[in-house]
Amino acid sequence: MTDLRQLLRELPVFAGDLPALDPADTPGEPVGLLTARLLAAVPARVPEPHAMTVSTADADGSPSARTPLLKGAGGTPLTRPAGAGTGPGGAVTPGWTLHTVRAESVEFRQDDRDRKHTRPAYRRTAGHRTKELLWT
Template sequence: MSVRDGLVQVGGPAATGGTILRDRLRRIPVFAGDLPRFDPETAPDDPVRLFADWLTHAIKAGVAEPHAMTLATAGADGTPSARVVILKDCRDGGWEFATDARSRKARDLAENPNAAATFYWQPQARQVRVSGPVLARGLRADADDFLARSPASRAAALAVRPGEPLASPAELEAAIAAAQGRVEREPATVLADWRLFALVPLEVEFFQGDPRRAHIRVAYRRDDVGAPWRHELVWP
């Protein structure tokens, strides 16, 4: 790998014939369909209001799992890790998600309490990016969130040991079956390792794709949690 004029060159000269995967990828259409419009002049002062509006629009449009977000964390050594989680709520300035304290994301947050999340609503060519510090909501909120989950979800959470070696799918099935019995017998059981977190952003960006690539991108920023927001239209 070498760097020349600010460009990174990897290996030898680029292949001229391409690859099957590259050719397939380049034939996939992007920003297709009847996309919504976004007038940046109408953006409110608070990004939570705009997020709620976009999320509501996605729900009404039938976008699949619009509450799914890609959450990126990094531990003390800076190694990034990303996965898809479910947004539980957006309140008190925080985008909430829950996880097992034994999971990698929880361990990352214990070492580096900052994260970034991305929502992608493909049928609408819309993205929302959120980044900033992550706060623990507390034991009462942890328990309330866990008990609000479906019995099947509670059983799964009680059964698993995140990231540990698993002998076979049968072992997992047996553990979940045993946990389902426990949930039926003891419906008030709460997983002690369950945690509810809130990503309280310092930056929120809204991206509206355009088939001509004239994308609209509005960035909200603030200097500290609790400080007033400012927003501007930025180049895509």
């Protein structure tokens, strides 16, 4: 029988080259950083670079997280094409639900083999965004 713990500990961490992320060079808005990261990830053939974790909390503070695929950014609402993704009676077919999200906070994470991760974050306060660096 395989020792699962040993097997997991022997797997490489962050195989391949990791891109650099200098917080001082990040733009003032999260869409700019997201765009730059995607434009670098696609030609590098990063699998599913548009998959991201969206986390929320309800009124009681209970967290929820899901991993959707990004299909637009920058304030343009997403809409479902007319007639596409509907089933009998106009019910939405699974996989075609599109949402527009207005994030109050956005966090990015660039991993590091030495666990010195870079985590720039953007927060919306009083109608404008602030940028900060979370623990690394």
